[in-house]
Amino acid sequence: MSTRLTQGGARIDRTKPVSFRFNGQQLKGYEGDTLASALLANDRMMVGRSFKYHRPRGVVASGTEEPNALLGIGQGGRFEPNQRATMQEVFEGLESTSQNHWPSLEFDVGEINASLSRFLPAGFYYKTFLWPRSFWKHVYEPFIRQSAGLGKAPKDRDADTYEHFYHYCDVLVIGGGLAGLAAARAAASGGARVTVMEQEAHWCGRAADDGAEAQVADLVAELEGMENVTLRTRCMGAGVYDHGYVLGYERLTDHLSEKSGPRHRLWRVRAGQVITATGAIERPLSFAGNDLPGVMLASALRDYVVQFGVSVGDRTVVVTNNDDAYLTALALVGAGLTVPVIVDARQGGGGALAAEAEAKGIRVLKGHGIAKVKGRKRVTGVAICKQVGEGAVTEEIACDAVAMSGGWSPVVHLWSHCGGKLTWDDAQAMFRPDGTRPPTGEDGKGFVICAGAADGAFDRAEVAASGTKAGLAAAEAVGQAGSVSDLTAPEARGDNPIEPVWLMPASAKRKLRAKAWLDYQNDVKVTDVQLAAQEGFESVEHAKRYTTLGMATDQGKLSNINGLAILSGALDTPIPQVGTTRFRPPFTPISMGAIAGEARAETFQPLRRTPLHQWHVDNGADFEPVGQWRRPFCYIRPGEDRHSAVTREINQTRNSLGLLDASTLGKLIVKGPDAGRFMDMLYTNMMSTLQPGRCRYGLMCSENGFLMDDGVVARWDEETFLCHTTTGGADHIHAHMEEWLQTEWWDWKVWTVNATEQYAQIGVVGPKARTVLEKLGATNIANEDFPFMTFQDHKLAGIDARVYRISFSGELSYEIAVPAGQGLALWTALMEAGAEFGATPYGTEALHVLRAEKGFIMIGDETDGTVIPQDLGLNWAISKKKEDFIGKRAQSREDMAREDRWKLVGLETLDKSVLPDGAYVLADGTNANGQRTVQGRVTSSYYSPTLERGIAMGLVLRGPDRMGETIQLNKVDGSSVAARIVDPVFYDKENTKNV
Amino acid sequence: MLILTCPCCGVTAEETEFHGGGEAHLKREGPGSDDAAFEGYLFHRENPRGVHFERWRHVYGCGKWFHAARDTGTLEVFGTYSAQTTEPPADLLEKIRERRPGWSWREFS
Amino acid sequence: MSEPVSALGGAKTEALVTVEEMAPRGMIVLRGKLDDTAITGALEKVSGLAMPGQRGITVDGARRLAWMSPDEAMLILPRGDVSGAQADLTAALAGAHALVADLSDARASFRLSGEDAALREVLARLSPVDMHQTAFGPGMVRRTRLAQVAGAFWMPEVGVAELVTFRSVAQYAFDLLSVAARSPRVFA
Numbered sequence A: 001m002s003t004r005l006t007q008g009g010a011r012i013d014r015t016k017p018v019s020f021r022f023n024g025q026q027l028k029g030y031e032g033d034t035l036a037s038a039l040l041a042n043d044r045m046m047v048g049r050s051f052k053y054h055r056p057r058g059v060v061a062s063g064t065e066e067p068n069a070l071l072g073i074g075q076g077g078r079f080e081p082n083q084r085a086t087m088q089e090v091f092e093g094l095e096s097t098s099q100n101h102w103p104s105l106e107f108d109v110g111e112i113n114a115s116l117s118r119f120l121p122a123g124f125y126y127k128t129f130l131w132p133r134s135f136w137k138h139v140y141e142p143f144i145r146q147s148a149g150l151g152k153a154p155k156d157r158d159a160d161t162y163e164h165f166y167h168y169c170d171v172l173v174i175g176g177g178l179a180g181l182a183a184a185r186a187a188a189s190g191g192a193r194v195t196v197m198e199q200e201a202h203w204c205g206r207a208a209d210d211g212a213e214a215q216v217a218d219l220v221a222e223l224e225g226m227e228n229v230t231l232r233t234r235c236m237g238a239g240v241y242d243h244g245y246v247l248g249y250e251r252l253t254d255h256l257s258e259k260s261g262p263r264h265r266l267w268r269v270r271a272g273q274v275i276t277a278t279g280a281i282e283r284p285l286s287f288a289g290n291d292l293p294g295v296m297l298a299s300a301l302r303d304y305v306v307q308f309g310v311s312v313g314d315r316t317v318v319v320t321n322n323d324d325a326y327l328t329a330l331a332l333v334g335a336g337l338t339v340p341v342i343v344d345a346r347q348g349g350g351g352a353l354a355a356e357a358e359a360k361g362i363r364v365l366k367g368h369g370i371a372k373v374k375g376r377k378r379v380t381g382v383a384i385c386k387q388v389g390e391g392a393v394t395e396e397i398a399c400d401a402v403a404m405s406g407g408w409s410p411v412v413h414l415w416s417h418c419g420g421k422l423t424w425d426d427a428q429a430m431f432r433p434d435g436t437r438p439p440t441g442e443d444g445k446g447f448v449i450c451a452g453a454a455d456g457a458f459d460r461a462e463v464a465a466s467g468t469k470a471g472l473a474a475a476e477a478v479g480q481a482g483s484v485s486d487l488t489a490p491e492a493r494g495d496n497p498i499e500p501v502w503l504m505p506a507s508a509k510r511k512l513r514a515k516a517w518l519d520y521q522n523d524v525k526v527t528d529v530q531l532a533a534q535e536g537f538e539s540v541e542h543a544k545r546y547t548t549l550g551m552a553t554d555q556g557k558l559s560n561i562n563g564l565a566i567l568s569g570a571l572d573t574p575i576p577q578v579g580t581t582r583f584r585p586p587f588t589p590i591s592m593g594a595i596a597g598e599a600r601a602e603t604f605q606p607l608r609r610t611p612l613h614q615w616h617v618d619n620g621a622d623f624e625p626v627g628q629w630r631r632p633f634c635y636i637r638p639g640e641d642r643h644s645a646v647t648r649e650i651n652q653t654r655n656s657l658g659l660l661d662a663s664t665l666g667k668l669i670v671k672g673p674d675a676g677r678f679m680d681m682l683y684t685n686m687m688s689t690l691q692p693g694r695c696r697y698g699l700m701c702s703e704n705g706f707l708m709d710d711g712v713v714a715r716w717d718e719e720t721f722l723c724h725t726t727t728g729g730a731d732h733i734h735a736h737m738e739e740w741l742q743t744e745w746w747d748w749k750v751w752t753v754n755a756t757e758q759y760a761q762i763g764v765v766g767p768k769a770r771t772v773l774e775k776l777g778a779t780n781i782a783n784e785d786f787p788f789m790t791f792q793d794h795k796l797a798g799i800d801a802r803v804y805r806i807s808f809s810g811e812l813s814y815e816i817a818v819p820a821g822q823g824l825a826l827w828t829a830l831m832e833a834g835a836e837f838g839a840t841p842y843g844t845e846a847l848h849v850l851r852a853e854k855g856f857i858m859i860g861d862e863t864d865g866t867v868i869p870q871d872l873g874l875n876w877a878i879s880k881k882k883e884d885f886i887g888k889r890a891q892s893r894e895d896m897a898r899e900d901r902w903k904l905v906g907l908e909t910l911d912k913s914v915l916p917d918g919a920y921v922l923a924d925g926t927n928a929n930g931q932r933t934v935q936g937r938v939t940s941s942y943y944s945p946t947l948e949r950g951i952a953m954g955l956v957l958r959g960p961d962r963m964g965e966t967i968q969l970n971k972v973d974g975s976s977v978a979a980r981i982v983d984p985v986f987y988d989k990e991n992t993k994n995v
Numbered sequence B: 001m002l003i004l005t006c007p008c009c010g011v012t013a014e015e016t017e018f019h020g021g022g023e024a025h026l027k028r029e030g031p032g033s034d035d036a037a038f039e040g041y042l043f044h045r046e047n048p049r050g051v052h053f054e055r056w057r058h059v060y061g062c063g064k065w066f067h068a069a070r071d072t073g074t075l076e077v078f079g080t081y082s083a084q085t086t087e088p089p090a091d092l093l094e095k096i097r098e099r100r101p102g103w104s105w106r107e108f109s
Numbered sequence C: 001m002s003e004p005v006s007a008l009g010g011a012k013t014e015a016l017v018t019v020e021e022m023a024p025r026g027m028i029v030l031r032g033k034l035d036d037t038a039i040t041g042a043l044e045k046v047s048g049l050a051m052p053g054q055r056g057i058t059v060d061g062a063r064r065l066a067w068m069s070p071d072e073a074m075l076i077l078p079r080g081d082v083s084g085a086q087a088d089l090t091a092a093l094a095g096a097h098a099l100v101a102d103l104s105d106a107r108a109s110f111r112l113s114g115e116d117a118a119l120r121e122v123l124a125r126l127s128p129v130d131m132h133q134t135a136f137g138p139g140m141v142r143r144t145r146l147a148q149v150a151g152a153f154w155m156p157e158v159g160v161a162e163l164v165t166f167r168s169v170a171q172y173a174f175d176l177l178s179v180a181a182r183s184p185r186v187f188a
Helices: A035-041 A109-115 A135-147 A178-188 A205-210 A213-224 A298-306 A324-334 A352-359 A413-417 A460-477 A526-534 A540-547 A560-571 A592-596 A613-618 A642-655 A675-682 A729-743 A769-775 A820-837 A844-853 B035-043 B090-099 C037-047 C079-092 C116-124 C167-182
Strands: A013-022 A025-031 A046-049 A056-058 A070-073 A080-084 A095-097 A162-174 A194-197 A229-232 A235-241 A245-251 A264-276 A280-282 A295-297 A316-320 A342-344 A364-366 A368-374 A381-386 A393-398 A401-405 A408-410 A422-425 A430-433 A448-450 A517-519 A621-626 A629-635 A658-661 A666-671 A695-701 A707-717 A720-725 A751-754 A759-765 A791-796 A799-804 A813-819 A902-909 A920-926 A932-944 A949-957 A966-970 A976-982 B003-005 B012-014 B019-023 B051-057 B065-071 B077-082 C012-014 C017-021 C026-031 C057-060 C063-069 C072-077 C099-102 C107-114 C141-146 C149-157 C160-166
Touching: A013 A035, A025 A035, A046 A070, A162 A178, A162 A245, A162 A460, A162 A592, A162 C116, A178 A194, A178 A205, A178 A213, A178 A264, A178 A460, A194 A235, A194 A264, A205 A213, A205 A298, A205 A460, A213 A229, A235 A264, A235 A413, A264 A413, A264 A460, A264 A592, A280 A298, A295 A298, A298 A316, A298 A324, A298 A401, A316 A324, A316 A368, A324 A342, A324 A352, A324 A401, A342 A352, A342 A368, A352 A364, A368 A393, A408 A430, A413 A448, A448 A460, A517 A526, A517 A560, A526 A540, A526 A560, A540 A560, A613 A621, A613 A629, A613 A820, A629 A642, A629 A844, A642 A658, A642 A844, A658 A820, A666 A675, A666 A729, A666 C099, A675 A720, A675 A729, A707 A729, A720 A729, A729 A751, A729 B051, A729 B065, A751 C026, A751 C099, A759 A769, A759 A820, A769 A813, A769 A820, A799 A820, A813 A820, A844 A932, A844 A949, A902 A932, A920 A949, A932 A966, B003 B077, B077 B090, C012 C167, C017 C116, C017 C167, C026 C079, C037 C063, C037 C072, C037 C079, C057 C149, C063 C141, C063 C149, C072 C079, C079 C099, C107 C116, C107 C167, C116 C160, C116 C167, C149 C167, C160 C167
Parallel strands: A013 A095, A162 A194, A162 A264, A194 A229, A264 A448, A295 A401, A316 A342, A316 A401, A342 A364
Antiparallel strands: A013 A025, A046 A056, A070 A080, A070 A095, A235 A245, A245 A264, A280 A408, A368 A381, A381 A393, A422 A430, A621 A629, A658 A759, A666 A720, A666 A751, A695 A707, A707 A720, A759 A813, A791 A799, A799 A813, A902 A949, A902 A976, A920 A932, A920 A966, A932 A949, A966 A976, B003 B012, B019 B051, B051 B065, B065 B077, C012 C017, C017 C107, C026 C072, C026 C099, C057 C063, C063 C072, C107 C160, C141 C149, C149 C160
């Protein structure tokens, strides 16, 4: 059994016990424990079930590479699945649950999949479940959904907050081991701004193996004393992107009982140079039963003993192909535990460490391997065999843990994210960064440098020197060269070289290979990869997807190299030619909350509010989104629904007085000696002839000829125009103006300003509009003194206002612009003065119906980016005299000039019903896809309270030539409805009201 | 995510402050142009893997349009320059020749 | 005559950094070539402030003159001085090609105050700008992105930042700033 030792554990504080829960059971750990070490200390060897076969799985690693110990952490609004127990620090009250088992971790129904493993080979998803077809939906899929998958998604709203932080530095060092800290010291020596990120809670990385703790502590102290250095722990370098952009993922409260402030901080870093000192990951060995709980990476087992004072087993067999694992044997023996044998696959065995082990009386078996691990839910022993051959058992040894080491793979992920290339190092049997082909930045030069084990340096002196060299190079690259003394280091360890072992034993029979796991998380075995190769999935990327090797949250940290070595063997192609799959960010999964940052709740997205917003809120407004604006759709009074509210607003406006908050309309100022000429290019009609003081409706097209925006232009003075745009058009029409002025007609003397938000604009609409203005102080505004399509300045309720007599409803109407800060005062004054006429604020729906009754088009309803003004019967607003305007050339293209385009008409249902919005006008026959042929569509459709019937506008094939014809339109239920083609002006065709 | 230096306000900023505007140095074809020329102006665009000239706007900054020359493969930025020109500046062309011998783009090389 | 009101009525958050919406003040925007001394001369004369260089801002009491782009300057002054200044500026620019617009109500202004380092962290949570004191400080103006909206800020003095956004997004900007101001220090 695994247990806490009475001594040892550099990282734990035995004076600070903490209690936590696993699957509901109360357990004890110490401050400094990871959840993994604390579970092992409590003999919780089995922590989950594998993905496909539901095999019992235990902790395998001690860091980010852990594939098995994925747990659900927290509860309710703080629950998160798939968290690595090896990276989760324990704290008082921590809640954790295991995953992927049913009904319980100990007894799991899905375990039957393991007995069926012969029948669930690689690609079985693609081969099985194909027939009978109906079984997929009702049998196979529900079964797969029940049994597959890792953790369950959280159900509650996330109780935590998150934030982004933009950070700039000259040199960013990722990794706080000896190499990273040495690099930081060197990089900072010339004054460069240096930031160091370490994903763990402590510095040092694996340098503790080499007894470098004191040196690391000195380095940290030195760096802490430098003003130009920033140090962050619990902060993972998640991804390296173009031009020195790096994402750092800082976990601020995941280790705390009392949580306050943001949970995670996403560092959005721009660095001149990035040093990746990300260390290396130990590889498992591929032997039968290598996934049983109790089989662990040698370095992890060592960490649990040395760093956490946890014994994984009393009797540990060490199996290796390199010298590093001997450290584990020595550590175990040093802690008073038993190592019955070190199984070294190398005929020649190890170097100095091996001699030390033998001197301590540890038995070493050279040239041997493990044929098979015995046990069901945990290790009970191993069967030993020769490494060469098929696995004939030479002896069996009882043990309760196995420490394995297949060599080390540099963590090249961050180097590779943005295009750094790799090279195969035959001597060390690993891919390492090719320093001559780094990722390149905006200047075309490399911006990432690898250091330490990440660069293939493993000896302590080499690691330190590699870090120093990388730091100095980075400082020079950012123009802040410095110099430092070399770090001291002990003599090299005197290792014997590694001998690659990709399968144990080398010629293992199928029965053994079928139990030799490559990818624990995704349940991929040696035989699966061999099958993939046999079936033609020769590309490493194809083999990955076919077998699922290296997928999911793990992304092959343990399995990648072993898997491609097996693939290489199966294809009889050298490893470097097989290559690796692409390394993509993030290094390990980061939280969705960190990605969202502050963008949640009230700051999820900007909502734009008019100066009158609060009044609308206080007066029953039912808002609708119009882009980012929130505009009242209607104002609902007690006892009303939307429909009755809209009807009331329209009737009151037609009969007496309505008020509209039109502040969202774009207001763009165009000024200069060439303003008239520019306006003539922007609009389809002639604007340069507009007289100061007057207004004109205009259309704007894109260079494609399509109608883009419309609105009323007022000529403020000889050189100055005010262009009203649609609500949605304000920003992009201003950008459109600037684009033409800056990039095409830059010699024209024209300036523009977007004054949209300077003004509150209020529509005063209806027969009583003039009276109300007079009540507020306007004089001489009779129809003749202040005619339609002109503007005047007046003082209304003591406020300086510019009043435009324009109408989008057919009623007598004024739009009054005042500074935004006085909008509410004017609105309130208008409501008070209009009270005797029943002044009624109306919303966007009434606005739409009022305009539709008059046949006025609405951008976005009658237009959709394929409609030209000619389609809408707006030829009167297209100048024939102008040589040019934006879109003119396009409108003479053959397709635009076609006679048989869909054109705007009014539509009246024979039964007075309201047509479905977007309904199609049916034609005879079907198209090539068997769909009903159509000859038009509805663009706007409303119930008109004024006419007490449904009215609509639509684009219909040769519509204007077919007045009076009855056509059929489809309905959602599949039936059709008859409508008559009519003039789109439904109301007051003679314009008797706007006087 | 790119960083670009706006030649109008001098800020070096990340891509989120900018807005891409497609191919640079298009010649507008107005009324009277033949169909082929107009089609080319409206629809045909270079899409090279390598040296490319583009329009960008510093939309969250000074609001100005400018041009950028960059390599779409390596993302190296050779330089940014005024939008108010019909061709890239000579020194920039020379720099690109040094960095990418034998390059060509439309009529430039 | 009603007094103008600001978008949020002077909302305020007191945290590590104090965030407050400023009372209405005058903001005049000038479009004109800032390499033309006729234009900058008029600005200097009317404002009484020296024309700043690229991305610069001149601060004196309640008045500020900011370089916003090669052809845009912003003059900030007490609300009551706007109409006079606008008229004076228009007169001083007679014959020059320029556009002068009163945009006093188009924007929301915020004042951030507190420890200099804390204030920089608040801005660094929202804007992709290097807020290190060697990279940004008093005398400079930065137009940029504030999370999802456009904004501009400057430091009239150490420990104070002023920030403007469009008026319609005042609540969003205030909420953003408040959330950022309440967050614990990054470098402490």
